Amino acid sequence: MPFALKKKAIIVENTSLSEDIYSIWLEEREIALSAKPGQFLSLFCNDASRLLPRPISICEIDKAKGRIRLVFRLAGQGTKEFARLKPADTIEVMGPLGNGFLPEGKKALLIGGGIGIPPLLELAKQLDCEKQIVLGYRDKTFLNEEFLPYGAVYVSTEDGSSGTRGNVIDAIREHKLEAEIIYACGPTPMLRGIKAYAKEQGMSAQLSLEERMACGVGACLACVCKSRDTDHHTNVKNKRICKDGPVFYADTIEL
Amino acid sequence: MPFALKKKAIIVENTSLSEDIYSIWLEEREIALSAKPGQFLSLFCNDASRLLPRPISICEIDKAKGRIRLVFRLAGQGTKEFARLKPADTIEVMGPLGNGFLPEGKKALLIGGGIGIPPLLELAKQLDCEKQIVLGYRDKTFLNEEFLPYGAVYVSTEDGSSGTRGNVIDAIREHKLEAEIIYACGPTPMLRGIKAYAKEQGMSAQLSLEERMACGVGACLACVCKSRDTDHHTNVKNKRICKDGPVFYADTIEL
Amino acid sequence: MNTNITIAGVTFKNPVTTASGTFGSGMEYSDFVDLSRLGAVTTKGVSNVPWPGNPTPRIAETYGGMLNAIGLQNPGMDVFIQRDIPFLRKYDTKIIVNVVGKTITDYCEVVERLSDCDVDMLEINISCPNVKEGGIAFGQDPKCVEDITGELKKRAKQPIIMKLSPNVTDIAEMARAAQAAGADAISLINTITGMKIDIHRRSFALANKTGGLSGPAIRPIAVRMVYQAAQAVKLPIIGMGGISCAEDALEFIMAGASMVAVGTANFINPAATVQVIDGIEAYMRQYGVDDIKDLIGCVK
């Protein structure tokens, strides 16, 4: 995309899925047409005191209508501002950014934890293979019913209020789920657990990582993670999450 | 007003009087009830990168509806933001601030220049005496017709496109206007001319001054003007325009 | 829950005061703020004789901040002592008087005079960037900081706070100099020298050319300096620079400040001081912090 810059997207819908989780549909045709599951958008605040973009993963893509869905949790002032957006409001965005998940067509386990669940929804829709979907929550669930059309859905909650009490690995063990590949997104401790589990099981795993970002396009080196090998671009053992990720094969990165 | 703080006012109407002059009616009952002609409001920007209040004079007061009218010229980013306000939007304001004009009940000349004209409108409405109103413009006129109900209106324009070609003093001389007191607001060179004219004619004059402001309440000493005598508060020859003014008797200040 | 803080023997009911020069003598804001809520009121700098200050424009807005070059206009100590101290004493708050001068003799004169007045602490402004002589010059050289601190300590009956300039290479060095000469506390930061140019008029935005930058824009610099000073000296620190809300204030406290001052934020929101106090208490309740002292310098 030569000279692709920031774009003004139009808010089509903004609903809250729970007290602190919001779901926004925004319209920006070009972005919708090129977006892939696992990629993200940089969202800019209208409040000029907050300069940096907020990276938010793509949750669903509606190419026909030229729309993108984002699901996010209230974290600080930026997400609070986004939560107040109303239909017809505009927001400045850049994207789609990063490399998404790489569909492999093998029997798959999709594993999401907390606010890492949204990017798996579009993946679940697009993955053309046998899928088992494991969603881990602290307590309240969200978005889980929307996964039902795409595969068997297993839920874990830390407080045991729904599904398996415990974490996603507990749910996988409880249901003896088997697969050839894992696609996962969630907090670092969960990803670390999944990496170990995948190794133990001899499965490959694609993990979506998170780090603070400034440029979002690979220029500033803010968002690195440690890599197993020397990276071709950085020439050190650092990969840029925004540009080389956010999705990486588990065995190529240190967690 | 004990513990009177910033208030959220509601925009009732925002119209443009010319390419770069806007007229806003805002609703804030408490402010409307206590406001006097010649006082001003501190208007705060919604854009958080701009912290300082913009002082804008009160143009009209509608006590019945609890509303205040402001008329302002696009000067920089702050006034540009205000110009975009739509009915039902809110804006943070403080006020009414400063001391307004002091009605003296003598035969009066109201003299306004450019964006100094708006504060004279409410004064014209409230002054209960014989009034002659002189309004000076560069070229295009605005607000002049709204003065017609309150007295004889004389216009001057620098380019001669309406009324007397020249400045307000030229118009006064042309029409041989006489009065006991002048109430004036406008650019400093105009006020300087009026001060000299009033002295020459032995008239008293109340002038409304302008200076950059931070606090708007007399605390920061940003907005001083030079005074003839040592000021009782500052103990130097400086008066605070926001607190002691913005209206001063011409002979008490240096211009 | 305890928010009391004792500095050099003076106990403040809470750790929040006003930054000198942004709150007048307290009088100007007494219509907006219940002064008795404040830990202390810190007054505008006062000199031996009345100062007229700089020509206007004295201020300019900048991105997330402002420049000022007021030039320490003040009515002089006689009027101040006679009018402003009795006014402030009507409130249940401590009084910190900010002192300015052009020469060490000037400072000494004011401090000696205030020694017999009913005020709680003196804050010595050796860091004002907006006056030609004195001010900042004293605050940019450790030897000068030591000299002036020593001279004033001999004369002051109240504890003295040395207010440091951020316009230095090494703030720790200045803090150590103040400590070495016997200062009771330090406060920082004063404004950072800045400039704005009006590109349409092709002139300086301020009559004084340069001014002091304050407001949220400078907060990260101020927090860093408070942290560095806290690592370097044992003196209590009054932290300031861009504090507008309790979250901001807590950053300073966790970096090592025993008290904080709210400055430019008063102009934007006259309720800022009280909101900071309420917000600190809310934070303490939320996290079960019993004593504000447990938060001072807790991030290391």
Add this chain to the structure above:
Amino acid sequence: MNTNITIAGVTFKNPVTTASGTFGSGMEYSDFVDLSRLGAVTTKGVSNVPWPGNPTPRIAETYGGMLNAIGLQNPGMDVFIQRDIPFLRKYDTKIIVNVVGKTITDYCEVVERLSDCDVDMLEINISCPNVKEGGIAFGQDPKCVEDITGELKKRAKQPIIMKLSPNVTDIAEMARAAQAAGADAISLINTITGMKIDIHRRSFALANKTGGLSGPAIRPIAVRMVYQAAQAVKLPIIGMGGISCAEDALEFIMAGASMVAVGTANFINPAATVQVIDGIEAYMRQYGVDDIKDLIGCVK
């Protein structure tokens, strides 16, 4: 209308470049910006061997600005020379290479190596606050500035720009030291050391504790320092610090900068550099300025 600027024999088609470290090697932004529009691309700092940089989090947002502690991660000069210079040479723009090191020997090694490369100028970063050794330490002492400038001048075949640190008491002193030792130009300001504390986690927002503050928040400080340096030395100045639009850039030019660099603004608006160039031209047209040189230092 002329926007050409010649510095130390190198002619730039316009006075706008990128601030080192905010534009990668140009490659990362080449999808967003036509690099041939730029007066020059200034690359991320390059060292003799690859540097891994600091642990994450490396950045934090602040009011109107950001902190960074990237720690000068870079692939080292070998990869840089082999990959990035040929890439940039495909565009019609000048190449300024930012050089970093931990010791004078390190800097010398990079400069010697680059001497035989096809680049237009070298910018020596003696002001990075985010590395433990070298970096800023060189930029805070006039003697060090002189020494390193002198050593590098002996070795460099291209003109050298000394990039000064704003974390100093007197920027003019540093500018004079660079001039005395033969620098061809100076650039300023690098970032200002700052700190942010996460009050909920009670920890530093950055793994490195402190970081460098950049963005619009620091602009008034940067403009002031450019002005002070311009008054102190005859060297051409590349001004930077919070430039996001043409108005900002013109402030620096009128304060005395011959060129300007756009930094943090690239992250917020990848079109910033080009918009600055267009905006400067629009200003010149609006006010009938025939030559950009007539604006340099026009406010005195």
